[in-house]
Amino acid sequence: MESENWKPNFTIRFNSTQTPSKELGSSRIIMAAIEILDLEKSYLVGFWRKRPKLALRPLRLTVEEGEVFGFLGPNGAGKTTTLKLLMGLVFPTAGTARILGKELDDPAVKSQIGFLPEQPYFYDHLTARELLNYYGQLSGVPAKGRAARVEQMLERVGLSGSASVQLRKFSKGMLQRVGLAQAILHDPKLVFLDEPMSGLDPMGRREVRDLIQQLRSEGKTVFFSTHILSDAEALCDRVAVIHQGELRGVGAVADLTSGTQGKIEIIFYAAKVPAGLTALGAVARISGDMVNAVLPEEQQDAALELLRRERLKLISLAPVRNSLEEYYIQRLQPTDVEKEDEEDEARNEENRKGVGV
Numbered sequence: 001m002e003s004e005n006w007k008p009n010f011t012i013r014f015n016s017t018q019t020p021s022k023e024l025g026s027s028r029i030i031m032a033a034i035e036i037l038d039l040e041k042s043y044l045v046g047f048w049r050k051r052p053k054l055a056l057r058p059l060r061l062t063v064e065e066g067e068v069f070g071f072l073g074p075n076g077a078g079k080t081t082t083l084k085l086l087m088g089l090v091f092p093t094a095g096t097a098r099i100l101g102k103e104l105d106d107p108a109v110k111s112q113i114g115f116l117p118e119q120p121y122f123y124d125h126l127t128a129r130e131l132l133n134y135y136g137q138l139s140g141v142p143a144k145g146r147a148a149r150v151e152q153m154l155e156r157v158g159l160s161g162s163a164s165v166q167l168r169k170f171s172k173g174m175l176q177r178v179g180l181a182q183a184i185l186h187d188p189k190l191v192f193l194d195e196p197m198s199g200l201d202p203m204g205r206r207e208v209r210d211l212i213q214q215l216r217s218e219g220k221t222v223f224f225s226t227h228i229l230s231d232a233e234a235l236c237d238r239v240a241v242i243h244q245g246e247l248r249g250v251g252a253v254a255d256l257t258s259g260t261q262g263k264i265e266i267i268f269y270a271a272k273v274p275a276g277l278t279a280l281g282a283v284a285r286i287s288g289d290m291v292n293a294v295l296p297e298e299q300q301d302a303a304l305e306l307l308r309r310e311r312l313k314l315i316s317l318a319p320v321r322n323s324l325e326e327y328y329i330q331r332l333q334p335t336d337v338e339k340e341d342e343e344d345e346a347r348n349e350e351n352r353k354g355v356g357v
Helices: 079-087 128-138 143-156 172-184 202-217 229-235 275-279 297-309 324-331 336-356
Strands: 010-013 028-045 051-064 068-072 094-099 113-116 190-194 221-226 238-243 246-252 260-269 283-287 290-296 314-321
Touching: 028 079, 028 221, 051 079, 051 094, 051 221, 051 238, 051 246, 068 079, 068 202, 068 229, 079 094, 079 113, 079 190, 079 221, 113 172, 128 143, 128 172, 143 172, 172 190, 172 202, 202 221, 202 229, 221 229, 229 324, 238 324, 246 324, 260 297, 275 297, 290 297, 297 314
Parallel strands: 068 221, 068 238, 113 190, 190 221
Antiparallel strands: 010 028, 028 051, 028 094, 238 246, 260 290, 260 314, 283 290
């Protein structure tokens, strides 16, 4: 049950030229699009002696309106479970959440959100146009402008030329595009996407990224789960990492990737790696007629002097910055509590074997 003292979460943002004022007219209030308050889900597993398995540990998370939020984690981490809880497809064991300031079971919420599941199923005997028209009726798109809206969505996801083809003849990537079209057909304020790049070729992934960026420019909130870190780094304002049902970290992508590693990357033209460069501690590789070398930052001047002596042409020199992948891998390392749980589970398993014997 929700606490009686719970208050809506919001952030007050002031323009850079303004100072905080008691008058809200000089600031912009950003309400939370999603507020997850200790949401928890457990299942009973086992054939004979069923025992509870915690699929999602108490999760507390806030997503602001107008941002693209990435929910990262490996397969089985709890991403889809979280989305199903927010969609009302499964019920939480404990905790609650609010979407656009309303309870999850409020019917008014449903008309303001769009959802693309990881593995959508559509009526394969319908054409793409017929399917979107059907979903338009379900989501309350006015009949007067529904046909024009359907054509607009088909063009937006690159399916105008296949609008009259039955879905059973679509590839997985084309079905994914239909799913994206139905998710935004009714112009929702908040869009949930579960692995939206799944099954897409490089061109399709680029089109989906462009679509998400367009939604952000329109002021919509996008919450999507993925394990493709390059997509998250290119698209997201903030990301959260979840592993084994537990939230491991939340941060702005710009902050997570702004630091440096104390190394520099030098790219220059050469047929082979100069011997002196290896002596400076460089890790180099040759690609065609270019050499890419990474070495400690304090060796920068010595490396440049070496290139000058060898009369080698420098292409670029840049510091090696932190990547989202490094943050992600770091957050997936087992904690002390998890190590203890694994040891306890191993001991319990040995005890069960002993009893069976």
